[in-house]
Amino acid sequence: MLSHTNPAPVDSASLAPAGLSPVTVNPVIVIPATKPPGLTPSIDLKVLHVVNGEHFSGAERVQSHLGRCLPKFGIGAGFACVKPGKFAAMLKEPGSDWGDGHDASMTNRFDLRAAARVRELVIAHGYELLHAHTPRTAMITSIAARMTGLPWIYHVHSPASRDSSNAMANRVNAWIERQALRSCSHLITVSESLRMDCIRKGVAEEKVTVVHNGVPAVRPPRTVFPTVGGRWTIGMIALMRPRKGLEVAIDALAKLKERGHDVTLRVIGPFETTVYEAGIQSQIDALEIQDRIERFGFTKDVPAALAELDAMVLPSLFGEGLPMVVLEAMAAAVPVIATRVEGTPEAVTHGVEGLLAEPQDPESLADAIEELVTGRQDWHRMSESAFQTHAQKFSDLAMASGAAEVYRRLLNHIL
Ligand SMILES: CC(=O)N[C@H]1[C@@H](OP(=O)(O)OP(=O)(O)OC[C@H]2O[C@@H](n3ccc(=O)[nH]c3=O)[C@H](O)[C@@H]2O)O[C@H](CO)[C@@H](O)[C@@H]1O
Numbered sequence: 001m002l003s004h005t006n007p008a009p010v011d012s013a014s015l016a017p018a019g020l021s022p023v024t025v026n027p028v029i030v031i032p033a034t035k036p037p038g039l040t041p042s043i044d045l046k047v048l049h050v051v052n053g054e055h056f057s058g059a060e061r062v063q064s065h066l067g068r069c070l071p072k073f074g075i076g077a078g079f080a081c082v083k084p085g086k087f088a089a090m091l092k093e094p095g096s097d098w099g100d101g102h103d104a105s106m107t108n109r110f111d112l113r114a115a116a117r118v119r120e121l122v123i124a125h126g127y128e129l130l131h132a133h134t135p136r137t138a139m140i141t142s143i144a145a146r147m148t149g150l151p152w153i154y155h156v157h158s159p160a161s162r163d164s165s166n167a168m169a170n171r172v173n174a175w176i177e178r179q180a181l182r183s184c185s186h187l188i189t190v191s192e193s194l195r196m197d198c199i200r201k202g203v204a205e206e207k208v209t210v211v212h213n214g215v216p217a218v219r220p221p222r223t224v225f226p227t228v229g230g231r232w233t234i235g236m237i238a239l240m241r242p243r244k245g246l247e248v249a250i251d252a253l254a255k256l257k258e259r260g261h262d263v264t265l266r267v268i269g270p271f272e273t274t275v276y277e278a279g280i281q282s283q284i285d286a287l288e289i290q291d292r293i294e295r296f297g298f299t300k301d302v303p304a305a306l307a308e309l310d311a312m313v314l315p316s317l318f319g320e321g322l323p324m325v326v327l328e329a330m331a332a333a334v335p336v337i338a339t340r341v342e343g344t345p346e347a348v349t350h351g352v353e354g355l356l357a358e359p360q361d362p363e364s365l366a367d368a369i370e371e372l373v374t375g376r377q378d379w380h381r382m383s384e385s386a387f388q389t390h391a392q393k394f395s396d397l398a399m400a401s402g403a404a405e406v407y408r409r410l411l412n413h414i415l
């Protein structure tokens with residue numbers, strides 16, 4: 001049963017800005033992650049996720065939601081982290097309900113002792129299935145699976161061959177992934193686009209299941225609405241690395257300034273490297289748009305940050321699966337302006353939950369933002385559609401239910 005605070009809807013005419021059509025909105029809706037119908041079953045299956053652990057980004061967000069929600073389907077999750085860092089530390093924080101965190105650190109990319117450590121964890125904690133999330137952890141897991149005789153699942157979050165802007169790292173990761181996948185029992189992809197990518201690379205169709213990413217239904221209260229002709233605050237939320245296209249957003253912002261629109265870009269999240277950060281700062285300085293950019297570091301409270309945005313912008317260049325920030329924005333009823341890459345169009349239809357621009361194209365991105373700020377696209381309609389689409393298709397429980405089904409079918413030899 002969904003248990004949520006859902007006050008009586010009010011007519012937003014009094015709240016609505018000039019130039020945007022009023023609709024009926026709920027002023028405060030915060031829907032906590034909830035249980036599926038029925039009582040929580042007892043745990044009858046334990047899965048060990050083998051994860052990188054150094055960042056807290058999209059894959060880790062998926063892992064944490066799975067860890068929290070799988071027990072509602074009778075499945076307990078543990079995590080073996082092969083790199084120390086943010087996710088590994090967050091697993092150990094008081095109050096973390098993601099599952100048990102274990103250390104399986106590697107001293108270098110080819111440190112195969114981590115596989116022996118995974119085997120020890122399986123024996124000590126009674127895990128019955130292994131689940132890897134990156135090429136590096138696929139390699140470790142494939143060896144650990146051989147050592148333990150357990151089946152293993154590979155979760156594809158992005159295409160290894162175009163996952164980063166480092167061509168050599170992409171080639172090495174794609175090669176490692178190919179070798180490891182020879183022994184993989186089943187693949188989960190986060191988008192249909194990635195399923196097709198795996199099939200094109202030779203994985204048998206029946207070995208791949210799409211489990212779309214999902215996030216909890218958290219729609220923070222919003223009291224201020226954007227107005228045509230007023231100031232718009234759009235935000236990008238990410239671990240900032242070249243493939244996310246922050247440069248394109250900055251160029252688009254300069255174009256919007258030239259066109260006379262009052263749009264500010266809020267950049268929320270850490271930078272992967274100081275070199276990348278310095279390059280971005282130089283670009284901002286050269287374009288003389290310091291007055292239009294606000295920068296924040298990593299935030300733990302993404303829903304609160306979203307509640308202060310008029311739109312979430314994600315100008316990814318390539319390499320996405322189904323970005324979590326897109327789904328988080330939709331859950332928070334924030335329109336999304338993103339690019340037509342990989343799985344993003346599976347969540348956002350142009351003109352419905354948001355707007356889609358062409359990747360690598362500041363003009364196209366500026367045009368999309370302009371559509372919204374000039375009121376040619378109705379903000380309230382888009383906000384409500386985003387909220388509805390999330391609720392119907394991209395909840396954390398739907399994702400956990402999909403993963404649980406794959407686990408059970410695999411162990412019952414139906415897959
Ligand atoms: C290029 C790439 O490999 N992208 C994939 C990666 O996501 P990637 O890590 O690139 O980006 P996502 O948008 O999916 O995730 C970023 C996550 O970090 C969180 N965040 C960000 C900034 C901040 O300050 N605080 C914070 O908590 C966001 O709320 C979000 O949950 O894994 C996702 C999960 O399957 C995939 O769908 C993405 O396509």
Ligand SMILES: O=P([O-])([O-])O[C@@H]1[C@@H](O)[C@H](O)[C@@H](O)[C@H](O)[C@@H]1O
Pocket residue numbers: 052054055134135136137163173
């Ligand atoms: O294992 P590795 O190549 O060093 O680590 C990489 C991670 O640092 C990165 O966050 C992720 O997006 C890549 O897919 C890759 O897994």
